[in-house]
Amino acid sequence: MSRNAALVLIRADASPAKGTGHIMRCLALAEALRDQGAEVAFATAEITPSLAGRLADEGFAHHSLAGDDPAELLDLARRLGASGLVVDSYWLDADWRAAVRPGFRVVLALDDLADRALSADLVWNPAPGAAGLPYGTIAPGAELLAGEPYLLLRREIRLAAAGPCLALAERVSILLTFGGSDPAGLTVPVVKRLAPLLSVGVRLDVVAGGSNPALECITAACGRFADRVRLHVDSREMGALMAAAGLAVTAGGGTVAELAALGVPSLLAVVADNQVPAADDARARGWAAVIEARGDRVAAADAIVAKALALWANLSARSELARRIAAGGIDGQGAERVAKALLKRLS
Known part of the structure; x- marks a missing residue:
């Protein structure tokens, strides 16, 4: 991997209650980012042992967080030198997103709900009707990656x-x-x-x-x-x-x-x-x-x-x-x- 490669940090969780889908679709994106020359690391507050093992087997770095304190993620990003952030979560609220936004050059929000301010530069939602959701209000100025052409497949x-x-x-x-x-x-x-x-x-x-x-x-x-x-x-x-x-x-x-x-x-x-x-x-x-x-x-x-x-x-x-x-x-x-x-x- 090039010493000048961009490092993208992916923030997502998996648990019996939250399911595993967020990590799995982020894995598809991580594969594509690595194929295009980027480095990728995952940061989770919750993850199942099986998925932690899968990330290790796939060669992706994984960092465990104590919780949802924005300062902890920002500190990790500084130590890693991460310039990009991917957030995929129903549980991280608008205040958390606004707090971490200044720590990254680019933030991509993977979203299905359009129910909170996203503080993102890019917003992903592959649902057929995603272009009609209020992303212009909750993510003003963000580039919208909407519809089936953006489905994340491993x-x-x-x-x-x-x-x-x-x-x-x-x-x-x-x-x-x-x-x-x-x-x-x-x-x-x-x-x-x-x-x-x-x-x-x-x-x-x-x-x-x-x-x-x-x-x-x-x-x-x-x-x-x-x-x-x-x-x-x-x-x-x-x-x-x-x-x-x-x-x-x-x-x-x-x-x-x-x-x-x-x-x-x-x-x-x-x-x-x-x-x-x-x-x-x-x-x-x-x-x-x-x-x-x-x-x-x-x-x-x-x-x-x-x-x-x-x-x-x-x-x-x-x-x-x-x-x-x-x-x-x-x-x-x-x-x-x-x-x-x-x-x-x-x-």
């Missing part, structure tokens, strides 16, 4: 999307993933209900995070159906698992964009309020079937299983979802575009 997803894939009719696996931490606790009840009803020869691939507080229960539930269920913990092969799936059952979040990039017909379970806009958009465009999963866990699991089985039995419906996804034209270059925009400001 290298493993991009490579899988570019590779060969089985015809939908030849795929025999259903992918089940409710995120790294599954805060709604749906994995176990869905596995217990869905696995016994699968036809002979159909496989259920279950993905769970290593720091999921229910991992022991998930492991036991999957073990009951070892002939048809495979459990993948902290999988580094998500691209391959997605590409092999004839149907994905997932919560909303970053996984939705990854599945869309691979053209996988999907059933989206809305488990949090902030997933509603993306889920509504996917349903309106015919990219996915959507089911309400907020509220009673048992009722949600029953509904998810019933809809998943109906979709699996209807190849033409799944083929139509895949066709509409392909027509959407996600090109997988979003991380490269975001990294380029940030580094241009730092050059």
